[in-house]
Amino acid sequence: MAATGGCACGAVRYEFTGKPLIVHACHCRDCQRITGGAFVINLWMEAEQVKLTSGKLKRFGLKGGTGQDHEVFFCGQCGTYLWSKYHGAPGDARFVRAGTLDKPQAFKPDVHIFTRSKLRWVVLPSETPAFKTFYKFDQVWSPESLERLRRQRGIKKATAVR
Ligand SMILES: [Zn+2]
Numbered sequence: 001m002a003a004t005g006g007c008a009c010g011a012v013r014y015e016f017t018g019k020p021l022i023v024h025a026c027h028c029r030d031c032q033r034i035t036g037g038a039f040v041i042n043l044w045m046e047a048e049q050v051k052l053t054s055g056k057l058k059r060f061g062l063k064g065g066t067g068q069d070h071e072v073f074f075c076g077q078c079g080t081y082l083w084s085k086y087h088g089a090p091g092d093a094r095f096v097r098a099g100t101l102d103k104p105q106a107f108k109p110d111v112h113i114f115t116r117s118k119l120r121w122v123v124l125p126s127e128t129p130a131f132k133t134f135y136k137f138d139q140v141w142s143p144e145s146l147e148r149l150r151r152q153r154g155i156k157k158a159t160a161v162r
């Protein structure tokens, strides 16, 4: 499965193949501010899966809720946020904003996080797990995604040694 997306002005285009490791709906205040919405839908992808096919990204450094670096990448022309890199997240991950996809319907959140700052009128589906802050990986992730993460971290370690 290949998915494509881009920014509002059309200068930046990207594509990825394969499934996200997990899909987060994050209700934290940072995500509300960055998106201007009630929450963000982030597709947690391995960095090497996401390919820029046109345009240029700019980056801006923020601090995540954990105090670790959070880089946001946006179109240099129109300012649309395409994805984030959270330095606190294991592996080399890109958190792709689902709203920038050509077909955002293709994905739905596996889990809602940081619901402590969820807007009160947002009603979450009862069948989707939700956490006031974050969760433990083995509580929420599929065995297949856990294995992919383990594999990627293994590769990263191996290249760091060389
Ligand atoms: Zn743009």
Ligand SMILES: [Zn+2]
Pocket (backbone or CB within 6 Å): 026, 027, 028, 029, 030, 031, 032, 114
């Ligand atoms: Zn957030």
